[in-house]
Amino acid sequence: MVDFVLLHRAALAGARSGAFGTSMPEKRITLEALPEGHVLQVLAGRATGDVTALVASLGDGKAQSVRPVGPGQWFVVGDAVLSTVDMAERKARLSGQGSMADQAHGRVRIAISGTDVEAVLAKGTAVDLNLCEFPAGRSAMTLIGHISALITRTGEHAFEILVLRGFAESLWDELIEMSLEFGVDARPPV
Amino acid sequence: MASLIACPHCGPRPKEEFTVRGDAGITRPEPDAGADAWHAYVYLRDNPRGRHREHWHHTSGCRRWLIVERDTVTHAIYSAVDAAATGETA
Numbered sequence: 001m002v003d004f005v006l007l008h009r010a011a012l013a014g015a016r017s018g019a020f021g022t023s024m025p026e027k028r029i030t031l032e033a034l035p036e037g038h039v040l041q042v043l044a045g046r047a048t049g050d051v052t053a054l055v056a057s058l059g060d061g062k063a064q065s066v067r068p069v070g071p072g073q074w075f076v077v078g079d080a081v082l083s084t085v086d087m088a089e090r091k092a093r094l095s096g097q098g099s100m101a102d103q104a105h106g107r108v109r110i111a112i113s114g115t116d117v118e119a120v121l122a123k124g125t126a127v128d129l130n131l132c133e134f135p136a137g138r139s140a141m142t143l144i145g146h147i148s149a150l151i152t153r154t155g156e157h158a159f160e161i162l163v164l165r166g167f168a169e170s171l172w173d174e175l176i177e178m179s180l181e182f183g184v185d186a187r188p189p190v
Numbered sequence: 191m192a193s194l195i196a197c198p199h200c201g202p203r204p205k206e207e208f209t210v211r212g213d214a215g216i217t218r219p220e221p222d223a224g225a226d227a228w229h230a231y232v233y234l235r236d237n238p239r240g241r242h243r244e245h246w247h248h249t250s251g252c253r254r255w256l257i258v259e260r261d262t263v264t265h266a267i268y269s270a271v272d273a274a275a276t277g278e279t280a
């Protein structure tokens with residue numbers, strides 16, 4: 001019996017949309033809300049040894065789907081919404097070596113790209129994002145301004161930011177402000 | 191973002207990402223240790239000048255407890271290690 005219908009609303013559904021800042025076509029920043037598929041938080045069990053390979057098997061096969069957050073902690077992300085059956089199947093792959101919970105209701109992904117994207121993010125975080133220090137696939141949990149976020153490089157000029165749902169729109173606005181000198185196209189979910 | 195702490199898991203990060211708990215050299219008394227021992231454990235702290243070992247939590251990073259040795263006069267950081275690696279619990 002359902003007393004009320006749950007309303008699924010994308011975290012960034014009402015976020016600012018459109019073109020902002022100066023018009024520098026070759027340096028333009030693109031900000032894009034990614035599908036709210038799955039965000040699995042995985043924690044290694046106590047005294048289980050190295051479970052990196054097991055955790056890697058939880059990914060959907062796409063590059064950078066498995067993101068280390070700290071010792072024995074990962075986020076496994078993807079565009080697909082996982083059913084209860086999918087979750088049980090993935091849990092089995094961990095074979096009791098860790099725990100796993102879908103946090104897709106609580107964390108959202110934002111893609112940011114452009115030739116000067118490192119300069120944009122450097123306004124908010126102290127992490128060295130230079131390509132040599134921070135190659136594609138590298139992740140860092142850090143602060144962007146006062147907002148906690150996981151930054152992952154997905155390409156030479158592209159990053160993904162994983163942020164708590166309640167902070168997503170604030171961060172979105174800040175990323176637009178940080179990108180104004182290059183010009184920015186902001187694309188929230190349609 | 192002047193003071194950088196080299197987290198053993200995350201690399202150099204500004205102090206704003208951390209929360210300080212205080213002296214890492216204090217041990218919890220036995221439950222029946224008596225009021226004086228518990229009063230000292232809960233309330234009394236030295237205020238050392240110079241080298242000091244403290245528990246720091248990398249709150250906005252790996253969320254691990256660290257033991258940071260720093261100079262309370264110069265703010266120089268001498269070392270930062272995972273608290274679990276030293277066998278100490280926070």
Ligand SMILES: [Zn+2]
Nearest residue numbers: 197200248252
């Ligand atoms: Zn850390």
